[in-house]
Amino acid sequence: MKSEELFRKLLGLEGPWVIKEIKFDHQGKRVDIFMDFPRGSKFPCPVCGIPYGVYDTEERTWRHLNIFQYPTYVHAREPRIKCNEHGKKTVDLPWARKGSGFSLHFEAMVVEMCREMPVSAVSRIVEINEDSVWRILKHYVDVLDPIRFRQHEHGEMLI
Ligand SMILES: [Zn+2]
Numbered sequence: 001m002k003s004e005e006l007f008r009k010l011l012g013l014e015g016p017w018v019i020k021e022i023k024f025d026h027q028g029k030r031v032d033i034f035m036d037f038p039r040g041s042k043f044p045c046p047v048c049g050i051p052y053g054v055y056d057t058e059e060r061t062w063r064h065l066n067i068f069q070y071p072t073y074v075h076a077r078e079p080r081i082k083c084n085e086h087g088k089k090t091v092d093l094p095w096a097r098k099g100s101g102f103s104l105h106f107e108a109m110v111v112e113m114c115r116e117m118p119v120s121a122v123s124r125i126v127e128i129n130e131d132s133v134w135r136i137l138k139h140y141v142d143v144l145d146p147i148r149f150r151q152h153e154h155g156e157m158l159i
Contacts, residue, residue: 016041035076043091045083052081
Protein backbone atom coordinates (compact mmCIF):
# COMPACT_ATOMS: atom_id res chain seq x y z
CA MET A 1 0.00 0.00 0.00
CA LYS A 2 1.35 3.42 -0.86
CA SER A 3 1.79 5.73 2.11
CA GLU A 4 -0.75 8.22 0.71
CA GLU A 5 -3.35 5.47 0.57
CA LEU A 6 -2.51 4.32 4.08
CA PHE A 7 -2.90 7.83 5.46
CA ARG A 8 -6.10 8.30 3.52
CA LYS A 9 -7.52 5.30 5.34
CA LEU A 10 -6.09 6.35 8.71
CA LEU A 11 -7.64 9.79 8.42
CA GLY A 12 -10.98 8.36 7.31
CA LEU A 13 -10.96 10.52 4.21
CA GLU A 14 -13.94 10.29 1.96
CA GLY A 15 -15.41 12.16 -0.96
CA PRO A 16 -13.02 13.99 -3.24
CA TRP A 17 -10.27 14.42 -0.63
CA VAL A 18 -6.83 13.17 -1.54
CA ILE A 19 -3.45 13.36 0.13
CA LYS A 20 -1.19 15.43 -2.03
CA GLU A 21 2.01 15.20 -0.07
CA ILE A 22 3.43 13.96 3.19
CA LYS A 23 6.50 15.78 4.46
CA PHE A 24 8.67 14.56 7.24
CA ASP A 25 10.93 17.24 8.66
CA HIS A 26 13.57 15.44 10.64
CA GLN A 27 15.21 18.69 11.74
CA GLY A 28 12.01 20.37 12.81
CA LYS A 29 10.72 17.06 14.19
CA ARG A 30 7.28 17.23 12.64
CA VAL A 31 5.14 15.61 10.01
CA ASP A 32 2.99 17.65 7.63
CA ILE A 33 0.20 16.07 5.61
CA PHE A 34 -1.12 18.14 2.72
CA MET A 35 -4.61 17.37 1.47
CA ASP A 36 -6.47 18.67 -1.49
CA PHE A 37 -9.40 17.99 -3.78
CA PRO A 38 -9.42 17.85 -7.59
CA ARG A 39 -10.60 20.83 -9.61
CA GLY A 40 -14.33 20.64 -10.23
CA SER A 41 -15.06 18.75 -6.99
CA LYS A 42 -18.47 19.21 -5.44
CA PHE A 43 -19.32 19.33 -1.76
CA PRO A 44 -22.74 19.05 -0.14
CA CYS A 45 -24.29 22.06 1.58
CA PRO A 46 -23.99 21.24 5.31
CA VAL A 47 -27.62 22.27 5.83
CA CYS A 48 -29.55 20.70 2.96
CA GLY A 49 -27.03 18.27 1.44
CA ILE A 50 -27.32 19.57 -2.11
CA PRO A 51 -23.88 19.38 -3.80
CA TYR A 52 -22.28 22.56 -5.10
CA GLY A 53 -19.00 23.50 -6.71
CA VAL A 54 -16.48 25.34 -4.54
CA TYR A 55 -17.15 29.04 -4.02
CA ASP A 56 -13.89 29.90 -2.26
CA THR A 57 -11.34 28.34 0.07
CA GLU A 58 -9.27 29.20 3.10
CA GLU A 59 -5.90 27.64 3.90
CA ARG A 60 -6.06 25.95 7.27
CA THR A 61 -4.00 23.70 9.52
CA TRP A 62 -5.16 21.12 12.05
CA ARG A 63 -3.14 19.41 14.70
CA HIS A 64 -3.40 15.64 14.36
CA LEU A 65 -2.20 12.73 16.48
CA ASN A 66 1.53 12.36 16.68
CA ILE A 67 3.04 9.91 14.24
CA PHE A 68 5.47 8.10 16.50
CA GLN A 69 6.95 10.94 18.54
CA TYR A 70 6.47 13.62 15.90
CA PRO A 71 3.71 16.24 16.12
CA THR A 72 1.67 15.98 12.96
CA TYR A 73 -0.27 18.66 11.14
CA VAL A 74 -2.90 18.37 8.45
CA HIS A 75 -3.07 21.16 5.88
CA ALA A 76 -5.89 21.79 3.43
CA ARG A 77 -7.88 24.44 1.64
CA GLU A 78 -11.17 24.47 3.51
CA PRO A 79 -13.91 24.97 0.90
CA ARG A 80 -17.04 27.06 1.12
CA ILE A 81 -19.98 26.53 -1.16
CA LYS A 82 -22.74 28.98 -2.00
CA CYS A 83 -26.07 27.27 -1.59
CA ASN A 84 -29.02 28.76 -3.43
CA GLU A 85 -31.07 28.53 -0.28
CA HIS A 86 -28.56 28.78 2.59
CA GLY A 87 -25.91 31.09 1.19
CA LYS A 88 -22.17 30.74 1.80
CA LYS A 89 -21.36 27.78 4.01
CA THR A 90 -18.15 26.07 5.07
CA VAL A 91 -18.44 22.41 4.12
CA ASP A 92 -18.19 19.54 6.60
CA LEU A 93 -14.74 18.01 6.73
CA PRO A 94 -14.24 14.29 7.36
CA TRP A 95 -11.30 14.82 9.74
CA ALA A 96 -12.39 17.75 11.94
CA ARG A 97 -15.47 19.39 13.36
CA LYS A 98 -16.31 22.89 12.29
CA GLY A 99 -14.16 25.63 13.76
CA SER A 100 -11.75 23.31 15.53
CA GLY A 101 -8.03 23.49 14.95
CA PHE A 102 -7.63 19.83 15.90
CA SER A 103 -8.50 16.63 14.09
CA LEU A 104 -11.28 14.41 15.47
CA HIS A 105 -8.70 11.74 16.33
CA PHE A 106 -6.66 14.27 18.26
CA GLU A 107 -9.71 15.50 20.18
CA ALA A 108 -10.72 11.92 20.99
CA MET A 109 -7.27 11.26 22.41
CA VAL A 110 -7.40 14.42 24.55
CA VAL A 111 -10.80 13.44 25.94
CA GLU A 112 -9.57 9.93 26.78
CA MET A 113 -6.46 11.28 28.50
CA CYS A 114 -8.58 13.67 30.58
CA ARG A 115 -10.43 10.70 32.02
CA GLU A 116 -7.18 9.62 33.61
CA MET A 117 -5.26 12.76 34.49
CA PRO A 118 -5.62 16.47 35.19
CA VAL A 119 -6.04 18.91 32.34
CA SER A 120 -2.72 20.55 33.20
CA ALA A 121 -0.93 17.22 32.68
CA VAL A 122 -2.73 16.55 29.40
CA SER A 123 -1.87 20.04 28.22
CA ARG A 124 1.80 19.45 28.97
CA ILE A 125 1.95 16.03 27.32
CA VAL A 126 0.16 16.92 24.08
CA GLU A 127 1.79 20.36 24.00
CA ILE A 128 -1.28 22.52 23.60
CA ASN A 129 -2.42 25.14 26.10
CA GLU A 130 -4.91 24.34 28.84
CA ASP A 131 -7.57 26.59 27.34
CA SER A 132 -7.55 24.48 24.19
CA VAL A 133 -7.91 21.28 26.20
CA TRP A 134 -10.88 22.79 28.04
CA ARG A 135 -12.46 23.93 24.81
CA ILE A 136 -12.26 20.38 23.47
CA LEU A 137 -13.72 18.93 26.68
CA LYS A 138 -16.55 21.45 26.80
CA HIS A 139 -17.55 20.53 23.30
CA TYR A 140 -17.77 16.83 24.11
CA VAL A 141 -19.04 17.06 27.67
CA ASP A 142 -22.67 16.78 26.62
CA VAL A 143 -22.14 13.57 24.75
CA LEU A 144 -19.94 12.03 27.42
CA ASP A 145 -20.94 10.61 30.74
CA PRO A 146 -21.93 13.81 32.55
CA ILE A 147 -21.11 12.45 36.01
CA ARG A 148 -17.59 11.36 35.22
CA PHE A 149 -17.00 14.55 33.32
CA ARG A 150 -18.50 17.01 35.73
CA GLN A 151 -15.96 19.75 35.85
CA HIS A 152 -14.76 22.07 38.55
CA GLU A 153 -15.72 25.68 38.27
CA HIS A 154 -12.07 26.67 37.93
CA GLY A 155 -11.24 23.51 36.23
CA GLU A 156 -8.32 21.49 37.32
CA MET A 157 -9.48 17.94 37.72
CA LEU A 158 -12.27 16.01 36.10
CA ILE A 159 -14.11 13.52 38.27
ZN1 LIG B 1 -28.31 24.38 1.41
